[in-house]
Amino acid sequence: MAGGxxxxxxxxxxxxxxxxxxxxxxxxxxGDEAKMLCTSGINVFTGxxxxxxxxxxxxxxxxxxxxxxxxxxxxxxxxxxxxxxDGKIGAGNxxxxxxxxxREPLCTGIKRADAIxxxxxxxxxxxxxxxxxxxxxxxxxxxxxxxxxxxxxxFAGIGYPQKFFDGxxxxxxVVGTVPYPDHYNYSTGDLDKxxxxxxxxxxxxxxxxxxxxxxxxxxxQEIIDFIPMELTIEKGFWKWLGLQKL
Numbered sequence: 001m002a003g004g005x006x007x008x009x010x011x012x013x014x015x016x017x018x019x020x021x022x023x024x025x026x027x028x029x030x031g032d033e034a035k036m037l038c039t040s041g042i043n044v045f046t047g048x049x050x051x052x053x054x055x056x057x058x059x060x061x062x063x064x065x066x067x068x069x070x071x072x073x074x075x076x077x078x079x080x081x082x083x084x085x086d087g088k089i090g091a092g093n094x095x096x097x098x099x100x101x102x103r104e105p106l107c108t109g110i111k112r113a114d115a116i117x118x119x120x121x122x123x124x125x126x127x128x129x130x131x132x133x134x135x136x137x138x139x140x141x142x143x144x145x146x147x148x149x150x151x152x153x154x155f156a157g158i159g160y161p162q163k164f165f166d167g168x169x170x171x172x173x174v175v176g177t178v179p180y181p182d183h184y185n186y187s188t189g190d191l192d193k194x195x196x197x198x199x200x201x202x203x204x205x206x207x208x209x210x211x212x213x214x215x216x217x218x219x220x221q222e223i224i225d226f227i228p229m230e231l232t233i234e235k236g237f238w239k240w241l242g243l244q245k246l
Contacts, residue, residue: 005084005085005086005089005119005159005160006084006086006119006120006139006141006231007068007069007084008033008036008037008068008211009119009141009229009231010082010084010117010119010139010231010233011023011037011066011068012036012037012040012042012231013139013231013233014066014241015037015042015064015066016040016042017238017241018063018064018066018246019063020061020062020063020064021042021062021063021064021065021066022042022043022044022045022057022060022062022064022065022066023037023042023043023044023045023065023066023067023068024044024045024046024050024053024054024057024065024066024067024068024070025044025045025046025053025067025068025069025070026046026047026048026050026069027046027047031046031215032183032211032212032214032215033068033211034046035214035215036210036211036214037068039214043057043060043062045057045060050067050070050073050075050076051075051076054076064246071083071103071109071112071113072103072104079244079245079246080114080115080241080244080246081112081113081114082113082114082115082116082117083109083110083113083115083116083117084116084117084118084119085116085117085118085119085125085129086118086119086120086125086160086163087118087119087120087121087122087125087126088120088122088125088163089101089125089160090122090124090125090128090129091106091125091128107132110129110132110134111132113134114134114135114244115134115135115136115137115237115240116129116132116134116135116136116137117136117137117138117139117233117237118136118137118138118139119139119140119141119231120139120140120141121138121139135240137233137234137236137237137240138233138234139231139232139233139234139237140231140232141167141229141230141231141232142229142230142232143164143167143168143171143227143228143229143230144227144228144229144230145171145172145227146225146227146228148172148204148205148207148225149204150173150203150204150205151172151173151174151175151201151202151203151204151205152168152172152173152174152175152203152204152205152206152207153174153175153176153177153194153197153198153201153203153205153206153207154168154172154174154176154177154178154206154207154208155177155178155179155180155194155206155208155212156177156179156180156208156209156212157179157180157181157182157183157184157186157212158182158209158211158212159182161177161179161180162179164209164227165177165179167229168207168227172207175201175202175203176197176198176201176203178194178197184212185215186212186215186216186220188217191216191217191220191224194206195223205225206223206224206225207224207225207226207227208224208225208226208227209226209227209229210226210227210228210229212226213225213226214226
């Protein structure tokens, strides 16, 4: 799947569960996901050469190596592979990028997977994936209000910005939103424009995702708040993971 389905929060949850874990990833888009994981106390190795990153992680004493973006990488042998879907999006229109959300044909990708996690599962998506006879687990997400009281203006540059906007609906008094492409590299002009739009909308706060916030310049981080997201994976997944020979 393309970005925005909840893959990195799943990686964070697994890395925190498996003591002695490190994460290996490419660090695309300036490493926003890597920064997110690092702020959670997770050791992250980034680089285009995954084998080199894995070697460095092993030399550093890693007990478990979790790849955030290595499912399509055939040069690295994995002990376990897990595919993550968003419950509302599912497999989308079934087409590959750029016509759809898939990175490869669904049937070939799921064939290589050991398990499936559906974030904010919906029955339609669950039913469409059952035919592949893979273990399917559910995960739920919840945005947390860090103490904000007042009107907010929200922006997001993730795979599916509307997913963030829907997630904060009802949690805040949202007076305006603006979406940006995934891994968007905000310029000072962009951020000043966001501040201007927020002022004109009467917002008391400007909010964004943690993934967006970590790549903002310090002076804008002082002005803009990020909204934490809590992710919980069902207990059955941890039982399944504990039964695997890792």
